[in-house]
Amino acid sequence: MFRAIAALILASTSAQTPATLTSTAPWWERVTVTVNDDGNAQSCVYKTSLQPTAAKECSVSGNEASAMKHAGASASKDQVTRITFERRFDPGARPEMAALQPGEVLLSSRMMALAIDGKGAVKHCTVVATSGTVTPQYGCDEATAERFEASAAAPQAQARSPEREGYMTILVYGHSEHVV
Numbered sequence: 001m002f003r004a005i006a007a008l009i010l011a012s013t014s015a016q017t018p019a020t021l022t023s024t025a026p027w028w029e030r031v032t033v034t035v036n037d038d039g040n041a042q043s044c045v046y047k048t049s050l051q052p053t054a055a056k057e058c059s060v061s062g063n064e065a066s067a068m069k070h071a072g073a074s075a076s077k078d079q080v081t082r083i084t085f086e087r088r089f090d091p092g093a094r095p096e097m098a099a100l101q102p103g104e105v106l107l108s109s110r111m112m113a114l115a116i117d118g119k120g121a122v123k124h125c126t127v128v129a130t131s132g133t134v135t136p137q138y139g140c141d142e143a144t145a146e147r148f149e150a151s152a153a154a155p156q157a158q159a160r161s162p163e164r165e166g167y168m169t170i171l172v173y174g175h176s177e178h179v180v
Helices: 002-013 062-069 140-144 155-160
Strands: 027-036 041-048 079-091 105-116 122-132 164-178
Touching (some): 105 140
Antiparallel strands (some): 027 079
């Protein structure tokens, strides 16, 4: 069930991403979708450390949810599954891979080293670590399409300013539980 739902989460996150990201401080964002045993999405919640005041509801189309039913997923009745797509950014040195909470199952993770120029564009991306049984749909192509905030330097200095470095970590994990 987890693998089929993972594609659903990845499609949901792109509309939630803020227009400009910071490359000078760590941040995270996550989309969590709760799906019942019939493959129907019950809820979708987006949270980010960039706007910590409130979680936002997100939407999942019926076609994406019903596709999970036909993906050969087997689940017992009265069970719900939460799948979370999490993206973390850490400036500077390479961070340790995040530990999951008890009961969570890692579906995939990918860590990418990024070089960000003074105009906020990702100029170089290298995958430095991967794990899990599902290939994340977010990789260097998606990371290089992101826009980070521009450097505070004067416009003439931006062209000569050194690239900022950071690490983008993508995690997809799930948790199943029985409904009482």
